[in-house]
Amino acid sequence: MSENEKENVVKDKNNSFMEKCKKFMKKYSIATYTAIGIPLFLLAFLLTAQFKSMSSSEEILQGKRESQLADDLVTLQRQYDELKEKYDENAAVVQEYQNNASTNDVLIASMKKELETANALAGMTDIQGEGIIVTLTDGVSSDSLVHDSDILTVVNELKAAGAEAISVNDQRIISTSAIRCVGPAIQVNYQKIAAPFEIKAIGNAQYLESALTIKNGISDVLTELGVGVNITRQTDIYIPKYDGTLIFKYGVTTSK
Amino acid sequence: MPGIVIILILIVAGVSIGSNVFIPYSYSQYIAVAILACLDSVFGALNANMTQKFKMNIFITGFFGNALIAMFLVYLGDKLNVDIYLAAVIVFTGRLLSNFTSIRRNVVDQVESNKENIKDGVRKVSQKNRNKKIEKENIDEK
Known part of the structure; x- marks a missing residue:
């Protein structure tokens, strides 16, 4: 119950x-x-x-930490080096083809010579010859550091004195090269370089040297500021070619 | 029952559509705040339902209104360069927690009162039986 x-x-x-x-x-x-x-x-x-978007947006830069970015930088630099190596190899192959194709014909031979000159002027080939090496070193006091403008002036003087090829710390100066200040370093051809700055110039060594050491010239000015200036003449200077590629994005050649 | 099925179908549809949509990173903050506002409304509705105070109009307007105002606040904060969304996050999360607390209290209270009711029922029944037995014994003795 x-x-x-x-x-x-x-x-x-x-x-x-x-x-x-x-x-x-x-x-x-x-x-x-x-x-x-x-x-x-x-x-x-x-x-x-939201869940999906957040889990798949790990690649977004904003969320990344500094260390990750540094890692990325290192890997990208490594990739850049590898690609540059490959580019050099391929460029050598192209050069070989050009050589093979143009050995027979005289016309082509003269054109080849012209092309070589143009390449040399554009900074696309290594160059060897007589010239001077200018070394600029930072002075002791903070006022006597080498500035981008100092290098620019030296390069300008060398050009005015008839230099055929110039390089700053092995960065070839070409028609589109820029020399500018980026924080504590100086940037040439978008590559950072640091003191001591070694400016090589190929041309008449005597002219080049006197263009710099003329009274009240750039050499005097820099020495007065406390910057170390050292100029040596050499009979055989080697200047490497320009590293990057030259592509005209906006300009078109015209015969007007 | 059909009502619950409809709700389930709608939720599944939401999940399946949502998994194919990509929200740009710059909008994720807005969506996150809107989600918090919506969750707050849903928990509030559950809480109101527990205490028999649930009103459809309030739920619907709260759901959309809260989300929209929260998103507007985030936008305003963006323009003023003040992290207003933090305020929205704190308020909505706090309310979520308090809603959850009152839901939990209600559930626990209900379960306990149910148990006690059953116990009381059993006690009353056994008391009745005992009384009957005593009566029977008395009759027998007589």
Whole structure:
């Protein structure tokens, strides 16, 4: 008896609960459920979209830490070196083809010579010859550091004195080269260089040297400021070619 | 039952569509704040439902209104260069937690009162039985 009654009590409880549920169901019809469901749909949509986007946006730079960026820089530099090596190899192959193709014909031979001259002037070939080496070293005090403008002036003087090829710390100066200050270093051809600065110039060594050492010339000015200037004449100077590629993006050659 | 099925279908649809959508990084802050506002509304609705205070209009307007205002605040903060979204995050998360707390209290209270009701029921039944037995014994003795 007691067991049955206990069950009845529980059943009553359940029945009342079920009735409540039924009332609830009546009270909240399907339309209401959809009205509740649409916000939930939006919430689920936003949540998953956000989760996915955040997990796949690890590549974005903003979230990266400095150390990661440094790592990237190192790998990119390594890649750059590898690619440069490959480029050099391929350039050698192209050179070989050019040589082979142009050995027979005289016309082509003269054109080849012209091309070589043009390449040499453009800074696309290594050059050897008589010239001077100017070495600029930082002085002791902070006023006597070598500035980008000093190098620029020296290069300008050398050009004016008829230098045929110039390089600064083995960065070939070509028509589009820029020499500028980037923080503590100096940038030439977008490559950072640091003191001591070795400026090589090929040309008449005597002219070049006197262009710099003329009274009240750049050499005097720099020495007065405390910058170390050392000029040596040499009969055989080697100047490397320009590292980068020359592509005309905006300009077109015209014969007007 | 059909209502719950509809809700489930809508949620599954939301998940499946959301997994194919990519949110640009610059908008992620807005979406995050909107998600918090929506979650706050949903938990608030659950809480209100527990205490029989749930009102559809308030839920719907709160859901969209909170999200929109939160996103607007983030935009304003962006323009003013103040991290207003932090305020939104703190407020919504705090409310989420307090809502969750009251939901938990309600559930625990209900479960305990149910248990006690059952116990009371059993006690009453056993008391009745005992009374009956005593009566029977008395009759027998007589």
